[in-house]
Amino acid sequence: MNQPSLGKPISPTADMWHRLRRNKSAMFGLIVIAVIIVAAIMTEFAVSYSTVIETNPAQRLLSPSASHPFGTDDMGRDILVRVLYGARYSLAFGIICTILSVVFGSILGAVSAFFGGKVDAVITFILDAVICIPGILLSLSLVAVLGVGFQNLIIAITISSIPSFARIVRSIVLSVVGQDYIEAARAIGVSNARTIFVHALPNAIGLIIVNASMNVAGLIMAAAGLSFIGMGIQPPDPEWGAMLSNALKYMRTYPHIVVFPGLAIVLTAVSFNLLGDGLSEALDPRMKE
Template sequence: MSKEKEVLKTGQSKIKKKSRSQETWRRFRKNKLALFGMILFAVILLVTILADVIVSYDVSVTQVASERLQSPSASHWFGTDNYGRDLFARIVHGSRNSLLVGFGSVIIGVTLGGMLGAVCGYLGGRFDAIVMRVLDSIMCIPTTMLALAIVAALGTSLGNVLMAMTISSVPRYCRIIRSSVLGVTGQTYIEAAHSCGTPDFQIILKHVLPNAIGPIIVQATMAVGSAIISAAGISFVGMGIQPPAPEWGAMLNEARTYMTMYPYMVLFPGLAIGFTALSMNLMGDGLRDALDPKLKD
């Protein structure tokens, strides 16, 4: 009899979990702008994955003096830059560096900030107060300025830009996740798990974080666009990924001198940054509405 009850409970939990995900997807797909953002991001991601198939990487870094500053044409869809390099190839392959910094900094930042925020929100007390005051002092420094300072100290490279973006974003994620965890820790199932002798670390991983995952997903999705724009800003001032490696912000930096006479050099990298950030923000808005139980259809 007890086995039948366990099987019944397991089946009910699976149905509940499945129905919750289906309900989230149903509400998400009703948002036309969110669907457009998802399709747009899928196209960008597909271009990033198939970059070597679409165009060779050598085309993006090979300088051809006789083809300098050519306007968009059948042979060069987005034109060429001041070194004669194909802009279409540079934008396609530059998407890998830009998305790597954007997604990498958000994933690592959310992981570190999430664990720290969950621990602070769950334990509270003096530990929470000390950590929050330290993070408050870090948050007083603008994110981009802090990232620039870190890159200036460590040197200009893809890894250092990724590290700088991660460090500068951890305090913000920590505060967001801590606020979500504070609303969960007072629930009865947390008290029940604690009274059963479950270790604190296990409670945080199995009970606290999964029930606070909604705001985390929304913030992470929307933060990717901001991270890509910030990374492009760092490269724009010459502190990011160095040439000849293609990166959208660095391409904008190289095009500053020629933007009045050859506006296409600024237009296409700017559109790549704008469309990527737009797709992530639209998806984030859709996820926020789909995961919010207070919003009715």
């Protein structure tokens, strides 16, 4: 008599992806992000940088048309090309700053919770001191000290974002640091570094992923805001915030110059937030059927 075959166990990653795919909002966000990334990469190869910044007074302030779907700006430059080219800066800011914030924040939070005592007190004091300052104000102050530029903007935004991840990781590691498997690892002589990063920190991975996705959206907005007030990427580089700042004086007469960079910022930020919400539900064990 044939025995019924048991289904192959589903891995946690496959299970998470299965539940994420059923979330239409999250998939919309993921698709939009993928399209923006692919379009930005293709634009890099299809259009030279000189074309992006080259002025053409004869075609300035043209309305959207077949030849210029987003119209042209006050310098006669194609807005669609500049928006797609500018996606590199905005995505780079959001993703690079988030990765750096996750790395340094995870290290600080895990070390603080694992060792406790004076180490925890010092790190917590520093994190609390940083987090009590509004992120945009701290970033603005750091850029004012370091100077404007791509690298300095990344440093400033990263520093302002580290405390949030450090506090998340610290709370998770604190909840497991007294567990039997952590004590067993210590008892058999496993190094502190291995205990932290192999046994304790993985418990925070799910929450880190969710917050990282949402953090990208906030950092894209922050970078655009700093460029908007002249403290970020400088013209003629096509950064979305800088494009908005330059277009404000034409907002009433030529609104398309403002609308499309603004839509790019909003659409990208909303997409990352939708993806973050979807990941939160997909990684929540209470949502499992």
